Amino acid sequence: MARETCGILSRTNFHRLLDALSAKGYRLVGPMVHDGAVVWDTIQRVSDLPIGWRDHQEPGRYRLEQTGSQEIFGVVHGPQSLKPFAFTPREPLVQIERSKDGFTTRSTLPSSEKVAIIGARACDLAGLGIQDQIFLQGEYQDPYYATRRGGLFIIAVNCTRALQTCFCASMDTGPCAKNGFDLALTEVDDQLLIEAGSEAGSDLLSALSLSPASQGLTRQAAALGDACAQSQVRRLDRTRLPQALYEAHEHPRWDDVAARCLACANCTMVCPTCFCHKVEETPDLTRQNSEHSRLWDSCFTQEHGYIHGKNIRPTIKDRYRMWVTHKLASWIDQFGTSGCVGCGRCITWCPVGIDLTEEVSALLKSSEQRSTSSRPQEAPGR
């Protein structure tokens, strides 16, 4: 059988792809409508996907709308990126049991599971790439992350519609997936153009024996991607980063944003790249057993900045500045890339709608143009 790298599948035949994945032993996971948004969940059939739904996102607001169309991937994304699949919100690391002469430990490495994720976006893939860099590269690989990550088969969907909050084009991460996927789909009218991005993806394509994609359809898909990039209304100017943010350390805009920021940590929880975690001990009352687990943490919590008798980031201003400066500036020094992939989740899921692109643009303005408005954080009411 010849290796296939590209093919088309009609919407009505989309179930064939799901069937092929199931036959290979994958649990299928896709976006499902739940509580007014889409969340990742196990799906059984195509009709479990959010057919005909579209999401509208703006700062601090997310709404779904049913358009009545047959579009399978009309919803761009929900609050979750790919982050929870490999870096889980709570990961037991080791079980400790007291023994006669001390203690014994038992590793709680997760069992590997084959999971096919259907509908990852280019920004999500970029985020996962950054997480891979953090957890898998270098001298110390994280075995928990590696086990979960190893079981993933990723089917990306190229975006053909931009949200109000998207700015992936300016971060050079989307709207079309470049790498990091096994298969990538583009929904063009009632056809799905499928490209393989890995050997496993290519094997699956071959097994499906799809009809080849016409040049016309391929061109149409590329044009939809270009139009999507063009239509993005938000952007982040990276040309002067990281230096310009270091220079903005004393900018009055930090006070302004601190008056609005709740330090609730939603931005960091939904961020596809934020990797902060804490390790927690859960002993039982008999003092014979304890579980050592890792759970998602955030640089916006009080405890995160607490180091040996002192909190080094006591105020919301300290924390917001830390987050943005790390994400957009020192991340570049640390990892060689920006920590932001332009998915816009931090904008949508901020309860008070703080817009990262707007804050950065204000922070990068010269001192003469600086805003002088600021409200003290402590004052209740206005």
Added chain:
Amino acid sequence: MSQGIGLDIRNPQLETIIGEIRRMSRLASNGLESQRPRLGVFKFASCDGCQLSILNLEDELLALGQALDIAYFPEASSTIDSGPYELALVEGSITTEEDAHRIRFVREQAKVLITIGACATAGGIQALRNWGDVESFKQVVYPSPHYIQSLKTSTPIAEHVHVDFELWGCPIDKGQLLRVITDLLAGVQPRLPVESVCLECKRRGNVCVMVAKGLACLGPVTRAGCGAICPSMGRDCYGCFGPTEGTRKGPGLPPNTASLANHFHDGLHLIPVEVLRRFRGINGYAVPFREESNAWEQR
């Protein structure tokens, strides 16, 4: 308010006391039953729900009874042993002259005093009287109001005596209570989260009810610990675990209630009295929530 559970403990003797509890607990687990640290559970103005959370420990209740000598717990047992107690759990707020005296006696009998629940920690829902006229309430509710001996205010335990640790919630989370007891028996100062409910929501994979449904959720300024129960059921958090981080006099800075309140008003179109009522609820007398609701009274 006294210091919350967390990072700044100012009782200089506490470390010695916790060390002593640990020593007793060790001896007890080695067979010296008589050495078990003694527990007293005391009730003031409250609904008993937090005490029921202790009884709801069910699976762990036997282990708890083995680890501690449950010496005074009228809700659970008619056996009443006099103090002193290594550990006192105090439920309820101070609403009468008599209780204001009794809490001093409890403090004298207790080596470590922990308040359990919104009433003991922040004055409870009955602290709404602090904005009203108790005399007129009495006239309306009771046929013989002169029988009612009551203070004009409902105040948290920490306004009367020193409190070592505070457990928030209406009711408290039984897991948190067990954790605090486990830590004390192990000789460790308990540390409970002071972060926002939002972290628990996101760890559970919940969709934000404020962003996706426009509900006026107090989660961003409310401390974690409940497991995000209400948002997990599609409801907005009403702040029963109290303000995140520090209270105004405790460690840490108060949460940014002003920004959230402004968003309730400007973004979610709540009128000022509705904003006020969001903050003036079960923990309405907790300082950051109290000051926020007072600020909206002026509008």
